Amino acid sequence: MKPITVKNLKKFSVAFCAFGILAGALVLPLQAEAAGTKAPDTITLPAPDTKDGLTVLEALDRRKSTRSFSGAALSDRQLSAVLWAANGINRTDSGKRVNPTTKGVYNIDVYAVMADGIYKYSPEAHNLTLVAAEDFRPQINAKQTFVHTAPLTLFFVSNPVPPKDPSHPVNPxxxxxxxxxxxxxxxQSVALAAVSEGLGTCVRGSIDREAFSKAVGLAPEQRVLISETIGVPEG
Ligand SMILES: Cc1cc2nc3c(=O)[nH]c(=O)nc-3n(C[C@H](O)[C@H](O)[C@H](O)COP(=O)(O)O)c2cc1C
Known part of the structure; x- marks a missing residue:
């Protein structure tokens, strides 16, 4: 074995430091992802399973407001079901959706507030795109603390509809x-899909609309209408 000299001790320290930096660069992002600190830019959702679950009347029978959640994350299947129920397309030939709308114009966007960040739902792609990588849940409502840890709160935002005939402006x-x-x-579609998937919901009008608008960069003419918190019921 070679004797330890000042020269090879220096070489050893340089190699050790380089290894440390390299290992840090490789391991830290993986740790961050594992800890859930890096929000994915896009969340791809499986197609909704429309063949399985409760009957509509069973779901209506079980619907109620839930304000206590277990803290468990939603599965991809559950996330897909509630987002599709919220704003999904159910007739691919025409692009028409699960829910009716005024004059066939779809002008309401759905945002998903989750621990990783705020995402916007695309009905066409049936996926979620990251809009703001922050845990916005504590800002939703200071008093109703169950929403601070619930895995999902949907926000429904309306966009203005330009009049077909500019000489007949739409009554705002x-x-x-x-x-x-x-x-x-x-x-209501979300509530029924959720209960069919073993989830609980609570419609919530008590939200900080201004903070949400700022977080996702809404234009002044876009309006935050309402929210709905969703999760696995406790107990
Ligand atoms: C437009 C609207 C806004 C609501 N806002 C809230 C809210 O901010 N917080 C809350 O806990 N529940 C809210 N609710 C839920 C009602 O309190 C609930 O539906 C009602 O008490 C009846 O109970 P049930 O849903 O269990 O039948 C809201 C419901 C509606 C329809």
Whole structure:
């Protein structure tokens, strides 16, 4: 064995440091991903399983507001079911959706607030795209703390609809009322799909609309209508 000299001790320290830096560069991102700190840019969802689950009447019979969740994450299947129910396409030939809408114009976007960040749902791609990589859940509602840890809260945001005939502008109050009615059908579809998937829901109007608008960069004419918190019921 070679004797330890100052020269080869230096060489050894340089090699050791280089190894440490390399290992850190390789291991740290993996650790970050494992710890859930790196939000994926896109979440691909499986097709909804429309052949399995409760009957509509069974789901109606079990629907109720749930305000206590186990903290368990949703499976891809569950995430797919509730997002498809919220704003998915059920007739691929025409692009028409699960829920009805005013004059056939789909002007409500659905955002998914999760631990990793805020995502926007694409009905066409049936996937989620990252909009803001922050855990926004604590900001949703200071008083209703169950939403701070619930795995999913959907936000329903309306976009203005330009009039077909500019000489007949849309009455903004009527338009807003229609948007709220459409959002109501979306909320109930989510509630029924969720209960069929063993999940609980709570419609929540008590949300910090301004903070959400800022977090996802909404334009002033876009309106946050309502939210719905979803998770595995506790107990
Ligand atoms: C438009 C709307 C807004 C609501 N907002 C809230 C809310 O901010 N927080 C909450 O805990 N529940 C909220 N709820 C749920 C109601 O409190 C709940 O539906 C009602 O008490 C009846 O109970 P059930 O859903 O179990 O039948 C809301 C419901 C609707 C329809």
């Amino acid at each position: 109050e009527r338009q807003h009322a229609n948007n709220c009615l459409v959002a109501g059908t979306m909320l």
